[in-house]
Amino acid sequence: MLLLRIRSLALSAYLLGDGMAVTLRYMFTKPVTLQYPHEMKKLPERTRGTLILYADIERMKCKCTVCMVCEVVCPNNSIHIDFERDTVNKKKVLTKYYWDADKCIYCGLCVEGCGFDALGWVPEFEISTTDRRKLVWDEKDMMQAWLTSIGRKDIDAKRVDNKWY
Amino acid sequence: MTAPETIAERMAKDVIEQPVRHEVTRDLWTDDFNVNIGPQHPSTHGVLRLVVTLDGEVVKKVQPYCGYLHRSIEKISENRTLLQLVCFSDRVDYVAAMNANLAVCLAGEKIAGIEVPERGQYIRVIMAELNRIASHLLWFGDFGLNLGAGTPFFYAFREREQVINLFEEVCGNRLTYNYIRPGGVAFDLPEKWVERCQSFLDYFLTKLPEYHRLVTNNPIFQVRTRGIGVVTREEALNWGLSGPSLRGSGVDFDVRRDDPYEVYANLKFRVPLGTRGDTFERYLCRMMEMESSVDIIRQCLEKLPGAQGGHAKKVSMLARIPANREVLVRTEAPRGEMSVYMCSGTGGPKPWRVKYRTASFANLAALDQLSRGYKIADLMAIFGSLDVVIPEIDR
Amino acid sequence: MDIAALLASEWAQLALYAVAGFVLLNVMLGIVTFLVLMERKVSGWMQVRLGPMEIGPWGILVTVADAIKLMTKQDVVPRHVDRFVFRLAPALIALPPLIAVSLVPFGKNLIFADTSVALLLVLALTSLTSMAILMAGWGSNNKYSLLGGVRSAAQDLSYEVALIFAALGPVMLAGSLSLQDIVKAQGGVWFVFLQPLGFILFLIAGIAELNRTPFDIPEAESEIVAGYHTEYSGMRFALFFMAEYANMFLVSCIVATLFLGGWQGPVLPGVLWFVLKVFAVIFVIMWVRWTFPRFRVDQLMTFGWKVLVPLGLLNILLTGGVMLLV
Numbered sequence: 001m002l003l004l005r006i007r008s009l010a011l012s013a014y015l016l017g018d019g020m021a022v023t024l025r026y027m028f029t030k031p032v033t034l035q036y037p038h039e040m041k042k043l044p045e046r047t048r049g050t051l052i053l054y055a056d057i058e059r060m061k062c063k064c065t066v067c068m069v070c071e072v073v074c075p076n077n078s079i080h081i082d083f084e085r086d087t088v089n090k091k092k093v094l095t096k097y098y099w100d101a102d103k104c105i106y107c108g109l110c111v112e113g114c115g116f117d118a119l120g121w122v123p124e125f126e127i128s129t130t131d132r133r134k135l136v137w138d139e140k141d142m143m144q145a146w147l148t149s150i151g152r153k154d155i156d157a158k159r160v161d162n163k164w165y
Numbered sequence: 166m167t168a169p170e171t172i173a174e175r176m177a178k179d180v181i182e183q184p185v186r187h188e189v190t191r192d193l194w195t196d197d198f199n200v201n202i203g204p205q206h207p208s209t210h211g212v213l214r215l216v217v218t219l220d221g222e223v224v225k226k227v228q229p230y231c232g233y234l235h236r237s238i239e240k241i242s243e244n245r246t247l248l249q250l251v252c253f254s255d256r257v258d259y260v261a262a263m264n265a266n267l268a269v270c271l272a273g274e275k276i277a278g279i280e281v282p283e284r285g286q287y288i289r290v291i292m293a294e295l296n297r298i299a300s301h302l303l304w305f306g307d308f309g310l311n312l313g314a315g316t317p318f319f320y321a322f323r324e325r326e327q328v329i330n331l332f333e334e335v336c337g338n339r340l341t342y343n344y345i346r347p348g349g350v351a352f353d354l355p356e357k358w359v360e361r362c363q364s365f366l367d368y369f370l371t372k373l374p375e376y377h378r379l380v381t382n383n384p385i386f387q388v389r390t391r392g393i394g395v396v397t398r399e400e401a402l403n404w405g406l407s408g409p410s411l412r413g414s415g416v417d418f419d420v421r422r423d424d425p426y427e428v429y430a431n432l433k434f435r436v437p438l439g440t441r442g443d444t445f446e447r448y449l450c451r452m453m454e455m456e457s458s459v460d461i462i463r464q465c466l467e468k469l470p471g472a473q474g475g476h477a478k479k480v481s482m483l484a485r486i487p488a489n490r491e492v493l494v495r496t497e498a499p500r501g502e503m504s505v506y507m508c509s510g511t512g513g514p515k516p517w518r519v520k521y522r523t524a525s526f527a528n529l530a531a532l533d534q535l536s537r538g539y540k541i542a543d544l545m546a547i548f549g550s551l552d553v554v555i556p557e558i559d560r
Numbered sequence: 561m562d563i564a565a566l567l568a569s570e571w572a573q574l575a576l577y578a579v580a581g582f583v584l585l586n587v588m589l590g591i592v593t594f595l596v597l598m599e600r601k602v603s604g605w606m607q608v609r610l611g612p613m614e615i616g617p618w619g620i621l622v623t624v625a626d627a628i629k630l631m632t633k634q635d636v637v638p639r640h641v642d643r644f645v646f647r648l649a650p651a652l653i654a655l656p657p658l659i660a661v662s663l664v665p666f667g668k669n670l671i672f673a674d675t676s677v678a679l680l681l682v683l684a685l686t687s688l689t690s691m692a693i694l695m696a697g698w699g700s701n702n703k704y705s706l707l708g709g710v711r712s713a714a715q716d717l718s719y720e721v722a723l724i725f726a727a728l729g730p731v732m733l734a735g736s737l738s739l740q741d742i743v744k745a746q747g748g749v750w751f752v753f754l755q756p757l758g759f760i761l762f763l764i765a766g767i768a769e770l771n772r773t774p775f776d777i778p779e780a781e782s783e784i785v786a787g788y789h790t791e792y793s794g795m796r797f798a799l800f801f802m803a804e805y806a807n808m809f810l811v812s813c814i815v816a817t818l819f820l821g822g823w824q825g826p827v828l829p830g831v832l833w834f835v836l837k838v839f840a841v842i843f844v845i846m847w848v849r850w851t852f853p854r855f856r857v858d859q860l861m862t863f864g865w866k867v868l869v870p871l872g873l874l875n876i877l878l879t880g881g882v883m884l885l886v
Contacts, residue, residue, distance in 0.1 A: 027606045105341070316851060
């Protein structure tokens with residue numbers, strides 16, 4: 001009986017020491033964290049960061065034809081489109097494209113539903129502000145977000161590859 | 166021990182009559198007191214209120230109050246098309262969103278008669294099993310944290326980060342994916358994803374033995390979990406437990422194997438089974454389920470058909486559900502059995518009613534029975550071993 | 561005025577003691593500051609991350625920021641507390657380690673108070689901590705704090721018995737209670753090689769005295785009892801915090817003195833050896849904290865009384881027996 005207790009005590013001591021060895025080993029490996037904001041992770045191209053409208057740079061116009069699919073398919077009513085009819089050929093003309101960045105659930109149905117490649121995602125997630133009203137974007141904000149993202153070569157240089165095995 | 170009474174009888178009387186599991190000899194009688202483990206608490210995995218009636222250190226009754234995270238997902242779903250429904254199912258269980266997506270998509274496909282191409286089915290199974298690994302990793306980290314071990318949490322999240330990165334490459338989001346759609350999956354796998362997935366699986370299998378060295382073999386952990394929160398087979402079945410909580414008690418039931426959906430019928434995998442029904446057995450079941458998920462993913466990656474089959478059948482935005490149909494679809498979510506009931510009234514693009522039967526809701530109901538007679542510190546261990554997440558309870 | 565006579569007079573001695581005491585106090589506060597940083601960094605590295613990095617280069621100024629934050633917080637004294645006890649508890653808990661450190665030999669001639677019963681004094685001072693915890697639990701007018709305080713007092717009491725039994729081994733080997741004598745007796749071989757069981761026992765009992773994982777039930781965050789220092793905020797909480805690290809330093813000093821040879825060591829100066837040994841022990845204590853889960857309270861008491869105390873008695877028996885035979 002005593003022998004059993006001694007054996008179980010010795011086994012417990014060995015197993016405790018084994019667990020401690022695991023922790024000690026990790027103390028001397030490289031950390032897996034990135035020091036944000038000095039280092040940022042390279043985001044994959046499908047990342048749903050911020051919704052943008054692709055812009056025609058010279059004329060600052062977007063490709064939206066006001067087909068309203070995005071507004072209808074949005075499960076959350078985060079998109080609201082204002083349009084008016086062109087008097088000449090009765091086609092819809094976009095006046096205001098509102099996107100609610102704080103209501104949106106970033107599901108991507110609008111981007112998939114758009115048949116004219118007007119909407120897209122950019123991997124830009126730092127859009128927080130201190131004023132909630134600034135989170136309702138119109139089409140100018142969305143086009144600007146796209147233009148800013150294609151020009152941000154310096155930010156991409158700081159993004160590191162987050163693979164450690 | 167008195168014969169087990171029906172739940173109705175027990176609810177009719179408001180008196181605790183069952184004998185406690187540990188006999189306490191009373192020389193000094195102290196009053197029972199109620200302790201409120203409030204909605205904000207580091208250990209309740211979310212917002213859940215537990216009112217615990219204690220007699221000294223021994224738990225006499227646990228009364229959970231849920232509803233703090235109720236977002237009326239089911240009611241909202243009554244006014245959404247099949248395509249939009251999936252976004253809300255993400256939030257029903259945001260820890261294992263792919264599984265919830267899959268459950269609701271299976272229901273939608275069954276009710277509307279949509280078929281999924283084979284490549285789509287294989288991809289869905291891969292995603293569901295990857296999410297099972299991620300969910301069990303989160304549970305493992307949380308369980309260690311509940312018991313006081315701070316480091317396994319970080320190791321678990323290091324692995325989980327890899328899974329989340331894989332998901333981000335596929336669909337774009339890290340937690341609420343909206344990837345599995347009625348008809349298949351939203352996008353095909355990006356290039357070289359299969360290689361990255363396989364290298365992750367190889368890496369992950371080298372980490373599992375370390376978890377066992379650090380936590381499972383730890384004598385302190387064993388003394389905290391062995392013999393705690395014992396559920397017998399009959400009790401487990403009566404209380405409607407499912408998943409690893411049920412299999413830890415010796416009931417060999419797994420929806421993937423016994424009621425297969427998708428391509429699970431073509432796959433060979435092991436379902437871990439416990440015998441004693443205590444916290445340690447449930448813990449071990451989940452750890453071994455991670456290994457078996459790796460097995461499943463490897464088989465699926467081998468058998469993945471080429472891209473010519475297509476990854477999805479195109480389903481229009483306003484696909485109609487035929488009138489007067491109802492379906493019940495069962496899946497094996499990481500927590501247990503997740504079923505979705507869908508019925509359509511007069512037909513149309515939107516269902517009449519969507520009901521999620523989530524495993525955590527049923528598992529939480531058993532918490533009272535499981536923890537009577539144990540100490541207050543064991544309550545946290547038992548609660549952790551049931552793997553309850555609050556969004557599933559409240560929806 | 562005769563300078564020599566002035567310097568040798570009692571007033572000068574007293575003034576010297578006062579200055580030395582002041583220096584020691586400040587050194588202790590500095591060490592506590594460093595220990596807080598060390599804990600956060602060591603725990604970070606073990607958890608494959610880096611710990612605090614932003615404040616100061618590599619995060620070394622983070623404790624300073626914490627101290628400033630705690631000092632500028634509002635001092636909240638809840639209603640209906642026992643005011644005298646509530647206010648006394650943080651002061652009383654911070655005092656014993658600061659006093660006891662003065663009895664520890666840092667070097668060959670570097671000891672503040674060389675008494676012949678130093679070990680007894682140190683152990684008596686650590687008992688004061690239990691009393692202060694009880695006062696904190698009682699004075700908070702909160703049933704959870706009371707529970708935490710009572711549990712902690714019970715734990716401290718039980719493990720002190722084990723601590724004393726484990727400490728008796730080196731006392732028997734050195735033949736004296738004075739810490740300086742015990743260190744001098746380790747000139748040949750350190751006591752850890754002669755008393756491996758005693759070393760392990762003392763370390764475990766010491767960690768239990770410190771209320772650290774795996775014995776940190778009284779201050780466990782994930783239990784309902786949020787601990788005896790729930791109601792304290794601001795500087796009062798800072799004192800509790802500081803007391804824990806000062807106690808950790810003290811226990812490590814005693815371990816290094818009793819078992820690891822104190823300031824004995826071949827080439828380097830004694831103080832450097834002492835510092836190395838103390839920080840090695842502190843590292844082991846932190847390592848243990850971040851690896852293991854915690855005991856349940858009844859398992860803790862079982863372990864203390866049914867495992868450690870018999871092993872301590874066995875240790876004394878073996879030591880006495882071997883000393884008789886050899």
